[in-house]
Amino acid sequence: MEHSKDSKLPYHHGALRQALLEAGDSVLRDRGLSGFTLRECARRAGVSHAAPKHHFGDVRGFLTEIAALGFDQLTRQLQTQIAIAHDLDEEFINTTRAYADFAGENPEHFRIMFRYDLLSATSERLAQAAGETFTVLTNVVLRQRGDPELLASVYDEKVAESVIDDIVLSWSHIHGFAHLKLEQQMSMVPAATHDDVMVRASRRLSRFIRSDAGHQDEG
C-alpha cells in the first residue's frame, strides 16, 4: 500500500539496492547500531520486509556493504584533508583530525567498520575498501620519513621493518584517539578542548617519527 509517492519507479524498484543503503544510513543516524533492523530499512525504502534478502543476503551482508562504504568515505575525507596541508606537521595533524572527525560524524558507521564479528571476513569488496584507507595512512607515514610512496599495498612492495613500526605507531595513535573520543573516554581527560591536545600530541609524534626515521635498520 501507499505506492503513490513516486510511481515512475519501475515496480521492480530498479534502484532498490541504493535505496536500501540510504535507508540504512538514515536508520543508523536516528536509531543507532543497536536499533538497526533490516525491516526498518525495508520500510523506509518502501518495500516489503524480505526485499533486502535478494540484494544483501542477510544482515551481515548488509552491514558489510555499509562498512565498505564507510571506508570509502573515510579514504576520501583523509585524502581531502591531507591535500590541503602545507607541511608535514600539518599533514599528520590533519590526518588525525580527519580520522577522528569521521568517527564523530559517522559514529555508527565507524562502529560497524571496526566490528570484525559483524562483518563478512571473506568480502573482497570490504577488504579492498579497508585496504585503500590503510594505504592512504601508510603513505602519510612514508612522506613523514621521506620514503617513496606506495602505489598499492605494503604487500606488493617491500618495506623495511622500521616502516612497519612507524605505521603501527602512527595508526594506533590516530585510531586510538578517534575511538576513545567517540566512546566518551576522553571525558576522563581534563582539557579545554580535545582538539588542542590532539594537535600537540600529533605534532610531537610527527616530529619524533621524522627525527627517528630508519631508527634501526638504515645505518
Place this chain on the structure above:
Amino acid sequence: MEHSKDSKLPYHHGALRQALLEAGDSVLRDRGLSGFTLRECARRAGVSHAAPKHHFGDVRGFLTEIAALGFDQLTRQLQTQIAIAHDLDEEFINTTRAYADFAGENPEHFRIMFRYDLLSATSERLAQAAGETFTVLTNVVLRQRGDPELLASVYDEKVAESVIDDIVLSWSHIHGFAHLKLEQQMSMVPAATHDDVMVRASRRLSRFIRSDAGHQDEG
C-alpha cells in the same frame, strides 16, 4: 523444571545476581555480543526469562555491570604486569601488552566496555571502574616522566598540560593498538608477529616520552 542440580540453593536462588553475571560471561564467550540475550543468560542460570529484571532492570543495566567488571579485571591485569617490570621501558611495554592481551582474551567484554551507546551513562559504578583503569594508566605515564604519582584522579590533583598530552599520546597508542588488533585490522600490516612490532613501537614511545618530558611548560 530441572531444579535438581543443586537443591541446596535457597529457592529464592540467593546468588542469582552473581549466577547471572557468570552466565553472561559464558554466553558472551560462545555466542558473542551479537548473540547475547537476557533470556539465554536466564536459561543458563536456571531461572525464568524475566528473572534478570529485578537485578539489572534491562539489558543496558546488565551490560553496564558487565562492562564495570571488565574494567575491574583490566585494572588488575595491568597492575600485575606493571608490578613485574624491571625498568621503565619494560613497564610501558608490559602495559601495552596487558591491555592488548585483555582485549584478545575477553573480546566481547572489551567491545562492551567501549560502546558508550550500550551503557548507562549515569552509572556511578561504571564511572568508578573505568576511572580506576584510567588512573593506573595515568600513573604509568607519570612514572615515565619522573613525576609524583596520582593517588586518585587527575581531577582531584592539578596536573600540567604536558602531562595531559603524554597521557593522551600514550593511551591512544595503547588503546589503538589493542583495538585494531582485536578487530583484525593488524592483518593488513605485514609482520612476523604483532607483538614484536608492538614491543618496538612501545619502547620507542616510552623513550620519547621520557626524553621529552615537560616538553613545553617546564623550562
Place this chain on the structure above:
DNA sequence: AAAGCATCTTGTCAATGTCAAGTTAGCGAG
C-alpha cells in the same frame, strides 16, 4: 504469627531475522 516486601514465575505483546512459496515484470529467443 502476621504483615510486608524482595525475589522469582507465568503469561502476553509487538517486533525481528530468516526461510519458503508465491507473484510480477523485464528480456531474450524463436
Place this chain on the structure above:
DNA sequence: CTCGCTAACTTGACATTGACAAGATGCTTT
C-alpha cells in the same frame, strides 16, 4: 509477437527476543 525464463519483489509463517503486568513464593521483621 509471444512464450518462457529468471531476477526482483511480496506474502505468510515461525521461533526468538525484550519488556511489561500480574501473580506466587518465601525470608524478615516486628
